[in-house]
Amino acid sequence: MARIKPQALLNQSKKKKGPSRISISTIIVCNLVVAVVILSLVTTYRHWSQRSRNKIEPETQSQRFEDTNAASEQKSFDLPGYADITTSKGLITVELFKEGSPEAVDKFLDLCQKDHFKGMPFHRVIKNYLVQAGHSQSSIPVDEWTSKGKLRGRLHTSPKHEAFMLGTPKTKGNDKDFELLITTAPIPDLNDQLIVFGRVLKGEDVVQEIEEVDTDEHYQPKSPIGIVSVILKREI
Incomplete structure (x- = not known):
């Protein structure tokens, strides 16, 4: 069996432990995917937030109208007759x-x-x-x-x-x-x-x-x- 020299073993160990390189194109693609996901989440949030606000506002306006009518009727009722x-x-x-x-x-x-x-x-x-x-x-x-x-x-x-x-x-x-x-x-x-x-x-x-x-x-x-x-x- 051939004997491996110490210097060769050291070089071989460095090659195994060194991190593998990530290409620039891979980084760009990952960033684009993350951006698309974030944009999608923001758009979805705004959509549901607007729907919720539109649903609440008519109810609030209707309630205000009813409160105004009730106050007017109450005022008329309280006046001496x-x-x-x-x-x-x-x-x-x-x-x-x-x-x-x-x-x-x-x-x-x-x-x-x-x-x-x-x-x-x-x-x-x-x-x-x-x-x-x-x-x-x-x-x-x-x-x-x-x-x-x-x-x-x-x-x-x-x-x-x-x-x-x-x-x-x-x-x-x-x-x-x-x-x-x-x-x-x-x-x-x-x-x-x-x-x-x-x-x-x-x-x-x-x-x-x-x-x-x-x-x-x-x-x-x-x-x-x-x-x-x-x-x-x-x-x-």
Whole structure:
């Protein structure tokens, strides 16, 4: 058997232990594969994240809409629906049309909080027609009220035009222009000038007593008569 020299054994050992070389093309291919995998994962994540967001947003918007409606209904429910109007002739209890005339009712409630109606005089009383209270004279001429009143029997009436309805003339002025008016007969012909926002529940006899006071030629009471206070109520 041939004897191997020590130097040859050393060279042979170095060849066995040395790492094998990896070609540049192999490295490039591996990097490309890794990049493709990472890109695929990112794309998949964005896709499912967008789908999840689109699914949640309509539900959130719908919930907000429902919450807004619920808050609006709750606010309307919490508002007082009745008022006790104490006059120098007695007490008149009215129901407010919160849904039928929300703007007029909101204005009425706001003015009640400011004691706007306290001490307000009845400055116009027309028998078999209406009684009206206010701090200033109405912009509607008296002859227009009375001339229209002569035609009321010929026109169609609806519940909002019945007697003992609570309303206010249509105006665009300041708070002083907001007056209270109670009809004492059906008035179907003032729909373009009158906002009806309530009706008398109790105290019709008091309204009739106000209606019977003596007035001058301008339909103004000869003796002072007015509103003492207005108290808002949620129940009667």
